[in-house]
Amino acid sequence: MEIEISPEDAAVIAGRKHQCELLENATELSEPYCESRFDGWSCWPDTPAGSIANQSCPQILTFDVSRKVFYPCDEDGEWMFYPNFNKTWVNYTTCVNIEDYEFRKQINLIYCVGYGVSLVALLVSLALLTYFKSLRCARITVHMNLFSSFAINNLLWLFWYSMVVNDQEVVQENKLWCRILHVILFTFLISNYSWMLCEGIYLHTVLVSAFVSERTLLRCMLALGWGIPLLTTCIYAPARSTQGKTVEEIGRCWIQDGRFNIILMVPVVITVSLNVIFLVNIVRVLLIKLRRGPANGGTGSGASRTSLQALRATMLLVPLLGLNFLLTPFRPETNNPWEYVYEVVSAMTASLQGLCVAILFCFCNGEVIAQVKRKWRTVMFRPRANSCTVTTVSVRKFVRSSYPNNGEEKV
Structure with a gap:
């Protein structure tokens, strides 16, 4: 996934690229050596073969500027090549705490x-x-x-x-x-x-x-x-x-x-x-x-x-x-x-x-x-109250039908 760079970070990167262009042919090293290059984020100066260039992490993205980023230069004077990416590549993961x-x-x-x-x-x-x-x-x-x-x-x-x-x-x-x-x-x-x-x-x-x-x-x-x-x-x-x-x-x-x-x-x-x-x-x-x-x-x-x-x-x-x-x-x-x-x-x-x-x-x-609590009691005990009422009404009807004269007194 490509990382989108904000306009502000793009301006910082453009300034670093311009500084890198000014460094070209500014140093004289005996052969072999890795020539200065801009990796898209940072500028790397001419570096003797077989050594590892390092610098502070750039103040962009979420990098920790107190950390270091490293770029190895091979014995033949070429920046390290990563077959997985099919290109030379700087590992900026060290910039993340x-x-x-x-x-x-x-x-x-x-x-x-x-x-x-x-x-x-x-x-x-x-x-x-x-x-x-x-x-x-x-x-x-x-x-x-x-x-x-x-x-x-x-x-x-x-x-x-x-x-x-x-x-x-x-x-x-x-x-x-x-x-x-x-x-x-x-x-x-x-x-x-x-x-x-x-x-x-x-x-x-x-x-x-x-x-x-x-x-x-x-x-x-x-x-x-x-x-x-x-x-x-x-x-x-x-x-x-x-x-x-x-x-x-x-x-x-x-x-x-x-x-x-x-x-x-x-x-x-x-x-x-x-x-x-x-x-x-x-x-x-x-x-x-x-x-x-x-x-x-x-x-x-x-x-x-x-x-x-x-x-x-x-x-x-x-x-x-x-x-x-x-x-x-x-x-x-x-x-x-x-x-x-x-x-x-x-x-x-x-x-x-x-x-x-x-x-x-x-x-x-x-x-x-x-x-x-009042609502809970109403919900939980309503069926019993209805059942009791129905039973009472049924008993009253039975007594009245059996004793029509004094059914009310019996009840």
Whole structure:
């Protein structure tokens, strides 16, 4: 299969070819020797027979520039000929770090499995909340938007790994659609944090400022939950596109972090910080309400069980969502023994966030569990109830036909 070269790499290769042309006849070696040649990627100078020329790997494709590539020169002054290819050929496989490549494949697999599991759990959660219409309220609507945000984000990550990360041709060609996918992906990634902020604001409003209309509050949540990520990426995308003049400066498919990634970090840090502030104040208010409750001789009322469950879920999820950013300063350097552990932990915490959201806000939700149990009992015990009813009616008919005068009293 022929490898397609991006226009940027083609320009680099053209420059190397021009340098190779300048090297022709620039050195004087005694016969025999291998004459300088351009192999399509690199320029090889005149090399004495029986020696091996080497140079750093070219900075194109996915090569590791810290590695060396070798080109043997035969004793008769000819570059090594490979019968299998029927031509002289430079083995560039040494430019690929096989161990690091396999390591990255394993990490990508962890991401894909985690996002897949989370996506299934989120879809099940959305199905449950949609099916049980008796659960519909502003709080459940916020939950459903949070689930939708995570579900779409997980689906986009699966697309990203399968269509971009695992397809080097797409990355090298730096297609427009992969950059658009990058922007959409981070839009929904930021929406995860903005909707977690909405969860915190909703709890804070209900428990602290109980006089706000739920309809007004929900409208504000919708504007905030989807408005923050859209505003952020509308600023990020134009800024990232003007990051540099060459593809190396901009980044192919924008996979590598750029200097404008700070734009994406700002709303995440702000939302996580605000959620922490809200949760601290919610806990303070709940403690005051519990102390003034009827059990303590006061007139105040404690928080409902549902509110406490939502509070526990939010308190667990906020540090989980911010864990990736807390770990970033402690990221080990390349080839560090702890790099594998760090990457595995980071992959698991990032990809399984959706599963944790589904468990805490749906599968462990007392209202959802009660509805599922009620539906299960209805389905499982309906045949017995019908059978008992039919038997009772049959007995009544038999008694009435046998004792027409006092059948009702007999029954």
